[in-house]
Amino acid sequence: MTKPILLLLGILLVHVTAAAQWQAQSSGTTVRFRGVSAVSDQIAWASGANGTYARTIDSGKTWQAAVVPGAEKLDFRDVEAFDANTAYLLSIGPGDASRIYKTTDGGKSWALQFTNTNPKAFFDAIAFWDVNNGLAVSDPVDGRFVVIRTSDGGKTWMPIPPQNMPPALEGEGAFAASGTCLIVQGKTNAWFATGGARIARVFRSLDNGQTWFVASTPIKTGNAASGIFSIAFKDARLGIVVGGDYQKEKEASDQIAITQDGGRNWTLVKKSGLMAFRSAVTWIGSSELLAVGPSGSDLSTDDGASWKANDEAGFHAFSFARKGSTGWAVGEKGRIGKFKR
Numbered sequence: 001m002t003k004p005i006l007l008l009l010g011i012l013l014v015h016v017t018a019a020a021q022w023q024a025q026s027s028g029t030t031v032r033f034r035g036v037s038a039v040s041d042q043i044a045w046a047s048g049a050n051g052t053y054a055r056t057i058d059s060g061k062t063w064q065a066a067v068v069p070g071a072e073k074l075d076f077r078d079v080e081a082f083d084a085n086t087a088y089l090l091s092i093g094p095g096d097a098s099r100i101y102k103t104t105d106g107g108k109s110w111a112l113q114f115t116n117t118n119p120k121a122f123f124d125a126i127a128f129w130d131v132n133n134g135l136a137v138s139d140p141v142d143g144r145f146v147v148i149r150t151s152d153g154g155k156t157w158m159p160i161p162p163q164n165m166p167p168a169l170e171g172e173g174a175f176a177a178s179g180t181c182l183i184v185q186g187k188t189n190a191w192f193a194t195g196g197a198r199i200a201r202v203f204r205s206l207d208n209g210q211t212w213f214v215a216s217t218p219i220k221t222g223n224a225a226s227g228i229f230s231i232a233f234k235d236a237r238l239g240i241v242v243g244g245d246y247q248k249e250k251e252a253s254d255q256i257a258i259t260q261d262g263g264r265n266w267t268l269v270k271k272s273g274l275m276a277f278r279s280a281v282t283w284i285g286s287s288e289l290l291a292v293g294p295s296g297s298d299l300s301t302d303d304g305a306s307w308k309a310n311d312e313a314g315f316h317a318f319s320f321a322r323k324g325s326t327g328w329a330v331g332e333k334g335r336i337g338k339f340k341r
Contacts, residue, residue: 078179195227244277
């Protein structure tokens, strides 16, 4: 073949590879999904409105969707799964609408592990280092964020002392948009990200959530709909935050920042190529990341320094298998997309 033809084929191959990475899958429901947890290349769980969850154990060829008994009015915004049988669900809302359920038999039965009794609290997300040790975070109560911890697989959830949490700003909260405003890493590290106030910030803990520190970020905010919506860490030092304004889904401005010191300092990524609001971000390779939002998805191959549009399919949340090459994104009307590296 001539060089021009080879070059053209190469360009077409790159284009097709990028455009073909999402594979639409049937979830078996039309409810809105906001949570997803990829366990492996075969197993993933999703969660959403009307007490609904879904599970696949065959890489998404089939999904089984069902409703947690007694939870029909709840909105499950986060799911954390560990295998085909074990998963946690967190529902959001004021007072007793915020709950945590757990299954150990693949969803055949669910144990109600935690019910919020504080009418001022509103839980946003959960995250686990392992099947026994995890955290959940609530918007501020009496001027401080609320974090509860478990070290026994959710049998007990204990709040950290309020004095161990820096004061919240006026209007500050965490966004329950994708289950990724709170994350953990390693064996003891945890972070959660905020918005809604005059400054978007990142809280960090190095001791399993017992004590917390906070750092300001350059992410644009200033109203109740804007700030950081998702945070991810590649290791104990390199992290990224994304967000924007969810009322302006197709607009982007100062919405992505990176840290290289574990979240103590954050640097704005200018002219990143990320062109719209994004509600979830995660690493999918050694230096590759994927970000999703209601108006599409974007890929980075340089640890978030620059981005290129991947697809216009809209999703709210995304999770990539801890050990594997597969991820899933979820969104409106039961939408599920499979991503294969």
